Amino acid sequence: MSYSVSGNPVRGIVIATHGVGDSAASLSDIATHFGSSFQVYLVDLLGHGHAPRLSDEQLQDPFAAVAEHFEGDLAQIINAAPGGLPVIVLGHSFGGAVAAHVARRNPQL
Template sequence: MSLHVHELGAPQGRPVLALHGVTGHGLRFRPLAAALPGLRWLCPDLRGHGRSPWTPSWGLEQQVADVLAVLDREGLAEAVVVGHSFGGAVAAHLARRAPERVSRLVLLDPAIGLDPRDMLEAAESTRPDEVFPDADAARADKAQSWKNVPDALLDAEIADHLVPHGEQWAWRYCRAAVVAAWSEMARPAVVPPAGVPTLLLPAGREDFVRPEWVAACRAELGDALTVAEVDAGHMLYLERTAEVVDRLRAFLDG
């Protein structure tokens, strides 16, 4: 089963495979693609999310196989791989499995090797249905967790990701897949393999990226690792788009 892929930017540009976080969708990368229009952005909805198949399995190995199939379908031997949150975990596992397919790796506040107790709490909170009486209620709820995201991007999230659910409204993702994803983020952390140039952008106002994991990345990657903390919350590329774009442009040019 093929993933649904949102294609943005220049069709003949340098390919970028962009992997979103849990409960998200590929169009969340639209601000980065708009700021770097010379690149060819392939932004799939991961399995269990958006317009892609919702059927299991939802583990990291299946997610990696799915996104490798995207590269195969597009005839791409390699691509820059960008991953945010759970997408960062998928990206890191992709680089471990097939390093020859990853020309450069960008990890935006990746969710890797997280505390199992925290992931249990997150999974339990995700299990009940989350529905809203109308779009305004959904927007207000999202604004609580996206406190520093511009209003225009909140409006885009409503337009792109909110769908009817009976007489109410819900976000377009499979709750069972999201519960499984929290479990996957509690697995032992992996680091990108030696030889893959990697840019790590931790969110300074969150604690997803642990110092010991960064140290393990440095030990594995050496000078191939660039780390630059962004003073933002977990949605750093939506909160501080210009700063993330500058970091990304410099890394790709380098």
């Protein structure tokens, strides 16, 4: 898993993902904007930024592979974060599709 974390979790937690061909670094404005009130996690999706590369097998269905990997990342982040705070998951473009897919499959998160 590859992510950066910053901010102050006064009001909650923001977990953000990026679009295809980008990385968590492209989301730095989110950390700047929300950091005074939220703990902000900027996550590199599988195959992007500093995250592991997709294997040949994963390249057969890259969306499913990225979503499955993000599902694990999301669970780890939420389980390690301060409890009782609201969690906002957002994504840009492809990251939004992945975030929506994972949220639909895992409402408990």
